[in-house]
Amino acid sequence: MDHNVEVREFFKGLLAxxxxxxxxxxxxSFFLSGRxxxxxxxxxxxxxxxxxxxxxAEVGFDQSQIDSVExxxxxxxxxxxxx
Amino acid sequence: MSATLTIVPAELSPKGIARxxxxxxxxxxxxxxxxxxxxxxxxxxxxxxxxxxxxxxxxSTDWLILILCLALMTFLPAQRRILVTISxxxxxxxxxxxxxxQPFYSVVLIALVLTLAALLFWCxxxxxxxxxxxxxxxxxxxxxxxxxxxxxxxxxxxxxxxxVWDLTIRLSVYIWFICYSLLDRSSPSRDPFSLQLGSxxxxxxxxxxxxxxxxxxLRRIEARNPEQLAVTQLKxxxxxxxxxxxxxxxxxxxxxxxxxxxxxxxxxxxxLSANRTPLPWYHCWASILVGFFGSIISVSVxxxxxxxxxxxxxxxxxxxxxxxxxxxxxxxxxxxYYFYFKELLVDVFFYPFFLRYFKKQPKLRLVGAIFAAAxxxxxxxxxxxDLGFVQKFGLRGALASYQVYLFYCFLLAAAISxxxxxxxxxxxxxxxxxxxxxxxxxxxxxxxxxxxxxxxxNYPLTVYFRFIGHLFNLSL
Numbered sequence: 001m002d003h004n005v006e007v008r009e010f011f012k013g014l015l016a017x018x019x020x021x022x023x024x025x026x027x028x029s030f031f032l033s034g035r036x037x038x039x040x041x042x043x044x045x046x047x048x049x050x051x052x053x054x055x056x057a058e059v060g061f062d063q064s065q066i067d068s069v070e071x072x073x074x075x076x077x078x079x080x081x082x083x
Numbered sequence: 084m085s086a087t088l089t090i091v092p093a094e095l096s097p098k099g100i101a102r103x104x105x106x107x108x109x110x111x112x113x114x115x116x117x118x119x120x121x122x123x124x125x126x127x128x129x130x131x132x133x134x135x136x137x138x139x140x141x142x143s144t145d146w147l148i149l150i151l152c153l154a155l156m157t158f159l160p161a162q163r164r165i166l167v168t169i170s171x172x173x174x175x176x177x178x179x180x181x182x183x184x185q186p187f188y189s190v191v192l193i194a195l196v197l198t199l200a201a202l203l204f205w206c207x208x209x210x211x212x213x214x215x216x217x218x219x220x221x222x223x224x225x226x227x228x229x230x231x232x233x234x235x236x237x238x239x240x241x242x243x244x245x246x247v248w249d250l251t252i253r254l255s256v257y258i259w260f261i262c263y264s265l266l267d268r269s270s271p272s273r274d275p276f277s278l279q280l281g282s283x284x285x286x287x288x289x290x291x292x293x294x295x296x297x298x299x300x301l302r303r304i305e306a307r308n309p310e311q312l313a314v315t316q317l318k319x320x321x322x323x324x325x326x327x328x329x330x331x332x333x334x335x336x337x338x339x340x341x342x343x344x345x346x347x348x349x350x351x352x353x354x355l356s357a358n359r360t361p362l363p364w365y366h367c368w369a370s371i372l373v374g375f376f377g378s379i380i381s382v383s384v385x386x387x388x389x390x391x392x393x394x395x396x397x398x399x400x401x402x403x404x405x406x407x408x409x410x411x412x413x414x415x416x417x418x419x420y421y422f423y424f425k426e427l428l429v430d431v432f433f434y435p436f437f438l439r440y441f442k443k444q445p446k447l448r449l450v451g452a453i454f455a456a457a458x459x460x461x462x463x464x465x466x467x468x469d470l471g472f473v474q475k476f477g478l479r480g481a482l483a484s485y486q487v488y489l490f491y492c493f494l495l496a497a498a499i500s501x502x503x504x505x506x507x508x509x510x511x512x513x514x515x516x517x518x519x520x521x522x523x524x525x526x527x528x529x530x531x532x533x534x535x536x537x538x539x540x541n542y543p544l545t546v547y548f549r550f551i552g553h554l555f556n557l558s559l
Contacts, residue, residue: 038418057439061434062299
């Protein structure tokens, strides 16, 4: 499964918990725009660690790296390239 | 059955509730295309600045210099970031000149602190693989704590005493701003120190908590084109108007509570409780309710004003306080009540712990990170903010008198942990079960917690417990 699809689904789930049913694109900002909060960021971090084995303590963490589907995709590609 | 359904008042139907929640006292002018187009024209920009200036003149003392700075950023958007730095330096050194007791001395102290900040930033960027470069925030905060310990043992009356204390207190005002710069050290699009400086107690206003975080956040939320700038500035104008309305409401609220309802202030109710002559339980409740709602409104007023000016400068920052009364969980209230303080705790304490420790034990990992942020970080922030107590009572005395706030931090961290450990799921349907009841419980919790949120250190913890007893008509 394409990782963008999985990440998109994960974002959709986080938004559903907040009753946010507005549409979004791959470049939609979630954290900087305030649609999601740092509580949601923690869930996303855990998801990325478990699913893609990203070690944020190693690669460094910045909320902008996970701010959109596109940003997460780019982070995953970078991590894959390093591995 | 159908008959009972048809007589439900329109106001209580989902449509009625939606209409109520969508109601805006201040119209959403930032969504009107004609207004947005007008705000991009020279005359439109001037009108916006005049309106904003009138609002600032009502709400702030240094409004004229502030509006001149904002005018420069409005008409020279390409130079916005460097203008922010220049304006911030103006507000650090020149504007408060008349308020400094010893102007030259104060200016030298600020210059020394900013020089230290520059050195710390450059060292972290020059040697990223060094011991300091890998954990600069941890090293900086640990060194600052050590400095407090050393300074507290300098004997009074020596030459160094006052100078070292003044420098430490001045540094304490800037530490969280420096932390944000250090967190930005490894970003590929990192700003140079000249631009980082613009976020050090920025000219639009700040408490010791960095408003609109650091330079990294500013460069991400900066308006990229005239349309974005117009929308951001219109949002800023709206927020300033809302801040002014809230400040008028707060005056009326406090006046009504004191003059008509004769509600005692919380400090007075606590004093009487400490003297074992407590007020009736309902007066005690009234005092904490009025104090709690008053504090929410006053945090909203100053936070909205800072963010309004930040938006007027061209940065689309999120509001500091956003509908706290609608929070359905404890963690949500903490997020909505004082957003930038929560962000500071999350960035400086929560993530470093969460990303490093107890990865194999998810619950322990989450609880540990929450205690690191809402418990330790919160306590450390307020201890450092009130360094005057260390100077007054000595380090041991200051720590002993801090017991009430430490207890507050412990309770807060425990409550957020429980709130976060419960499985997150969509709220139950229905306005009462899904919104009203959870919000009521959350507000009740914070209202009671607020009793221990005092940082004035006049009484021991037992006095606060006795006051809680009086709330329930118990004599302890």
